[in-house]
Amino acid sequence: MKKLMVMGAGIYQVPLIKAAREMGIYTIAVSIPGNYPGFGYADEVLHINTVDSEAVLKAAQERQIDGICTAGTDVAVMTIGRVNDALGLSGISYEAAKIACDKVLMKQAYEANGVRTAKYRKVYFNEDVNEKIKGLEYPLIVKIVDSSGSRGITRVDSPDRLQAAILNAQSFTRKDYYIVEEFIIGREFGAQAFVMDGKVQFVLPHGDYIFLGSTGVPAGHFAPYALSEEGERDCIETTEKAIRAMKLDNCAVNCDFIMRDGRTYVLEIGGRSGATCLAELVSIYYGYDYYRKIIQVALGQKPDFPTDKAVPNASKLLMSDRDGTIFSLANRNPKDSEHIVEVKFDYTVGDTVKKFHVGPNRIGHVITKGGTLAEATAALDKALEHIEIGVS
Template sequence: MGKESNEKNVLCIGAGIEQLPTIQIAQKMGLKVIALDENSNAVGLQVADRGIVMDLRNTVKVIQLARELNIRCVLPVPLGAILTTVGVVNDALGLKGISEAAAKLCTDKLLTRQILAEAGLPTPKFAEATDDESLLKAAEKIGYPVVVKPRYGSGSQGVFVARDKAEFLRWLPWHLEQRQKYKEAEQSLIESFVIGEEVGVDSIVISENHSIILIRDKEVTQLPFRLPFGYLAPTQVPVVIQKSIDEKLAKACMALGLKNCLIHADIIISDSGEIVILDISGRPSGFNISAKMIPVVTGVEPIYQAIQLSLGYKTDFCSSYHQGAILRMLSAPTGYFLAIEGIEEVRQMSGVVDVESFLEPGEMIQESRTGATGYRVGYLLTSGKTRDEADLIWHKVANKIHFHMENNQ
């Protein structure tokens, strides 16, 4: 394959439903998107200007392809599992964006904890463990309640909170089963559980200058799991704490070597007022938070601006206004999914920014072991002049959406 001279070729590593908005944004900018995915049925492969089925962890082949196609930048996508590949390509081609070294630190939870602790940032007690015996020993040493999570991974898979030994032993087999989904599946991280209010943060680092774009409050499921199912903006956290979050994240980004990329972070504001970084990564947020929620609330289009940054063009991440927005996951009853009613009507209603169902006919929805029935079967995003107004709209229109299931009581 000869090297192409097209100066508008950009690479999207990952082409699933989460990457689709980024592909479409890039195309609207007049860019030619080459999308890669291991799944030949990935929706983005058909939407992109060119879709290629490829092992995303085979960095040698990905780099070779990027060079042959004269790739101008790697698109920012919410897919933590392949962040290292993004960094490798950026380094190899001299592109702006997250580096391989920073990506490795973000995707390895143990290294993240160690780096943040060395930087003097508040961090839970933590320990690495492997099998049943060492995991239990680490939990007992740290003291309950503890959080158990795979050392590698994303999306809260395999993560649970144990408030005592009995709860730990009950959910440990499930954790080990979930851990096997990752290639680096031999290690886990045990952390002390921080009690407090959880928020999500989206920000940008240009060179070494960190700026917050949006802080959003989160709704999470009950223990022993803390799966986020709702995002509410703008935050109701006091301004003084928001400033402290900004300072802590700026320090964390510098310690991790994050620069010229979007930042996704999960923060706990402990009951004592301490700011604890639970997770941080050099990528945009998923579930259309970056692609659709942030633009509605702030007027900033982070995906568009991040692409501009990667291409070396002028950027503007300054908020032009503030509105309220609510993004919550929809839930479905148990059974086999047949059809969804009301979604087209809801799309046309005032205050509805976006609504989507992820279900395919015949798909089975069952009671989840995490206690979240039908968790993340779709989402509804609404906006209003204030957060309260957006919330009222959300509940009003959500009642018009009905999932029809077979064998549902």
């Protein structure tokens, strides 16, 4: 029986663990202790911090694993690269993982290879930021370099707001430096992709539903995303160029883009599948289980990635507008709806939840599909109207 290590046991790793079990694979969930739902589905649980590459590698060697992977998080990607290199496994390399997990290295790779991206400066926390960012124009974005998602990221529209943004970044990072980059005004969108044996298997652009806080936070997605023929070609070419620049191979790829004047600018790219129902978006759109493909490649197999189907679909996170305790939770949608793919609650009545600021504050999600994108999004809006969430 093949053995697979899944890094993390949170809500975005559960489908990966379940898919592996269904494939007859012995599944080892690696995570710090906690009330993580993936523990209940794995064959074995290891309470190891996923950033502790030495401990994870030792456990992987002892168990003679055949593959290691994750979904929806960058936290464990460097550890995955380290294990892959040490054991000769299929998947992202340590060199590529380091680039994917440090936005400075990522930006340097883009600059060296002609990948379109925003102007930026690397700044140490003990440096004079105003001196360092001369030549950049407001609005700016202050970013930590060692985390995905929206933690430690703030849009800054004027100099008087810069220090607060830096303090916010410092509270979320393990590094002694951060990035300040120009905010590109344009249409924000994303793409999912997969690279195997040096060849990009697909690039699927998708639209993003954005929750507007101190910066935009993805709260859902939809596909297809309307691009002109020229814009789609530029998006695909830019994605492929960025993947080569980052030396990504044998892994899922999660892309954040801005479209300005018909040209794609790369915000950042991760060496794993996206969160917020993005793996599900790929599965529905192309008509296969994307989690299984990720697992197969991690095990050294060479699956096909057919792109002849195109099923429009849309998803949104369920969230609360306040901190509190759930006192009511109900899905009043018909069970036999042809357009509803999934309504999922992460919590139950009596659980405490946080006001939505970032993706992990989610309460659940809704996914719909349709014959057209308009049909899928209309079904999503209707489904959300029939979901009751009470928090006090």
